[in-house]
Amino acid sequence: xxxxxxxxxxxxxxxxxxxxxxxxxxxxxxxxxxxxxxxxxxxxxxxxxxxxxxxxxxxxxxxxxxxxxxxxxxxxxxxxxxxxxxxxxxxxxxxxxxxxxxxxxxxxxxxxxxxxxxxxxxxxxxxxxxxxxxxxxxxxxxxxxxxxxxxxxxxxxxxxxxxxxxxxxxxxxxxxxxxxxxxxxxxxxxxxxxxxxxxxxxxxxxxxxxxxxxxxxxxxxxxxxxxxxxxxxxxxxxxxxxxxxxxxxxxxxxxxxxxxxxxxxxxxxxxxxxxxxxxxxxxxxxxxxxxxxxxxxxxxxxxxxxxxxxxxxxxxxxxxxxxxxxxxxxxxxxxxxxxxxxxxxxxxxxxxxxx
Amino acid sequence: xxxxxxxxxxxxxxxxxxxxxxxxxxxxxxxxxxxxxxxxxxxxxxxxxxxxxxxxxxxxxxxxxxxxxxxxxxxxxxxxxxxxxxxxxxxxxxxxxxxxxxxxxxxxxxxxxxxxxxxxxxxxxxxxxxxxxxxxxxxxxxxxxxxxxxxxxxxxxxxxxxxxxxxxxxxxxxxxxxxxxxxxxxxxxxxxxxxxxxxxxxxxxxxxxxxxxxxxxxxxxxxxxxxxxxxxxxxxxxxxxxxxxxxxxxxxxxxxxxxxxxxxxxxxxxxxxxxxxxxxxxxxxxxxxxxxxxxxxxxxxxxxxxxxxxxxxxxxxxxxxxxxxxxxxxxxxxxxxxxxxxxxxxxxxxxxxxx
Numbered sequence: 086x087x088x089x090x091x092x093x094x095x096x097x098x099x100x101x102x103x104x105x106x107x108x109x110x111x112x113x114x115x116x117x118x119x120x121x122x123x124x125x126x127x128x129x130x131x132x133x134x135x136x137x138x139x140x141x142x143x144x145x146x147x148x149x150x151x152x153x154x155x156x157x158x159x160x161x162x163x164x165x166x167x168x169x170x171x172x173x174x175x176x177x178x179x180x181x182x183x184x185x186x187x188x189x190x191x192x193x194x195x196x197x198x199x200x201x202x203x204x205x206x207x208x209x210x211x212x213x214x215x216x217x218x219x220x221x222x223x224x225x226x227x228x229x230x231x232x233x234x235x236x237x238x239x240x241x242x243x244x245x246x247x248x249x250x251x252x253x254x255x256x257x258x259x260x261x262x263x264x265x266x267x268x269x270x271x272x273x274x275x276x277x278x279x280x281x282x283x284x285x286x287x288x289x290x291x292x293x294x295x296x297x298x299x300x301x302x303x304x305x306x307x308x309x310x311x312x313x314x315x316x317x318x319x320x321x322x323x324x325x326x327x328x329x330x331x332x333x334x335x336x337x338x339x340x341x342x343x344x345x346x347x348x349x350x351x352x353x354x355x356x357x358x359x360x361x362x363x364x365x366x367x368x369x370x371x372x373x374x375x376x377x378x379x380x381x382x383x384x385x386x387x388x389x390x391x392x393x394x395x396x397x398x399x400x401x402x403x404x405x406x407x408x409x410x411x412x413x414x415x416x417x418x419x420x421x422x423x424x425x426x427x428x429x430x431x432x433x434x435x436x437x438x439x440x
Numbered sequence: 441x442x443x444x445x446x447x448x449x450x451x452x453x454x455x456x457x458x459x460x461x462x463x464x465x466x467x468x469x470x471x472x473x474x475x476x477x478x479x480x481x482x483x484x485x486x487x488x489x490x491x492x493x494x495x496x497x498x499x500x501x502x503x504x505x506x507x508x509x510x511x512x513x514x515x516x517x518x519x520x521x522x523x524x525x526x527x528x529x530x531x532x533x534x535x536x537x538x539x540x541x542x543x544x545x546x547x548x549x550x551x552x553x554x555x556x557x558x559x560x561x562x563x564x565x566x567x568x569x570x571x572x573x574x575x576x577x578x579x580x581x582x583x584x585x586x587x588x589x590x591x592x593x594x595x596x597x598x599x600x601x602x603x604x605x606x607x608x609x610x611x612x613x614x615x616x617x618x619x620x621x622x623x624x625x626x627x628x629x630x631x632x633x634x635x636x637x638x639x640x641x642x643x644x645x646x647x648x649x650x651x652x653x654x655x656x657x658x659x660x661x662x663x664x665x666x667x668x669x670x671x672x673x674x675x676x677x678x679x680x681x682x683x684x685x686x687x688x689x690x691x692x693x694x695x696x697x698x699x700x701x702x703x704x705x706x707x708x709x710x711x712x713x714x715x716x717x718x719x720x721x722x723x724x725x726x727x728x729x730x731x732x733x734x735x736x737x738x739x740x741x742x743x744x745x746x747x748x749x750x751x752x753x754x755x756x757x758x759x760x761x762x763x764x765x766x767x768x769x770x771x772x773x774x775x776x777x778x779x780x781x782x783x784x785x786x787x788x789x790x791x792x793x794x795x
Contacts, residue, residue, distance in 0.1 A: 183590035
């Protein structure tokens, strides 16, 4: 096993990936929750977080964002870290892995062809009415998962959803899990207090605080985001193995899958993330999955300490950590036989070209 | 060669299709031209033609149309013929061929996940401003063709575009071809006079009658439909062989491809249609392609004279003829080794179930 890959969970073996056998899908979505100051680093200002998902996938497909004059970056205390989309782009291009975009409800739509699963973005979760049609989104995702799984042997699913760890926290709590203080975040200092406050206000507004839900989609409807039911639906509909390429947000996807179908088999589903999430002292992805089921997690370390790029080095201080399926994209590249040094060199080259 | 397949053109060999090697894509679009009475049979009334593309693909993916209470049928002088979507659905399901939908600008959007290439439907061609952004649609199609061709070995592209032979006539004439009276149609009596009148009015309104166009996209912009640049773009972007599954409308796609790139190689591009189009005495697909390039046409005969279904028998009288890639879907099934008798039996079974 490549030393860059660490495994957490019950299954020891890594998925096998041959040439032309993988499809990487990035699901984009927004909620108005990301407009709250201090919650997310996925955009230079809270207002600009509306553009981040579209700009991320435009960067990957078109080589530059067309909806924004600038590439998304995370800026905390003057330290700038590039969007994880550069990691995803570099890894997928080097490994020659096909990439598709699906819209689950992004506020700004990308200027490229994409799969439309749902149009409407989510609201602020404090309304307790964050997503108006989660079951429809899940069913659309399920149809798409079934269709796409006929075109590949393995689907990797990344996401770009600003403030997505807050909405993931909401769904996990609403489904009865102990998730306070356990979700990750895109800034070095994880604003757990603010996240908990927003989720509690949302749960209270929805009138579902503390009790067992009759319908699991109520959790998403009240305090979730459109990405969660879309990705859960794709995973539920797929006939081939699925790797959820993301951090603690993907545990909310697993929680929804389990709630919709208590017999759901996690044998053919894994989570792939970065070492920045796996080692994050402000969150605990293993504690979250441990409550849900026997779910294997792969964590990939790009060894950015070996890099001379200051933006990438800021990942080591807790900026960004994960997103746009960066960890999963690197895993796919490693499983295609590429050494991490080559993947990192490509990421550095891309950073040099576009920033 | 299966006796149901006839070949017209220079290439004698049929494409080879293995299991899991084909993707069938249906591109849907509308123009207000289809609201003109007497022009098309693709809908019970001119107004209902807005729903036909969405209902067709909903029937194929979901088993029933959700946007309409009824399955689209062609009714001429009391004779009812089912939408060709039933042929496509039966052939693809029997042959286990994956199916995706792309929207190039349908008036009514289907209730299923689809690839969004373009949103806005076209106007009535007599305005001389039928499609507002044909080059953008072509470029989006090109990106999608490149992406999709990484997931399969061969792309079949069908279409559902009511009144599409009229807009195809417009594009062919605007690009300098002799197409008057040569395009096919969905009714036994082909309203050539009306089609020519509408195209001439459109060309006149656009001020491009008779002269050589500086920009080939002007032809689509003036008197075309959004399907034509979308399908041409996908074909231009694809790195794998493409079969255009349709009748004379696909000759307009070929004409646009040739106009955009005079060096375009038609070696890896073929047209697959039905025997109803190939033998149609009111149109001449071979005459049209012959003016453009060395383009092979496959025509598939489902032998509906052997059927006891009255709706299918109406195809023998010139109703419907083709659409939703019916001819190409049958070709793909035959190339996967299925006998035409089995394909026809499945079509009849499906007609029995849904009508």
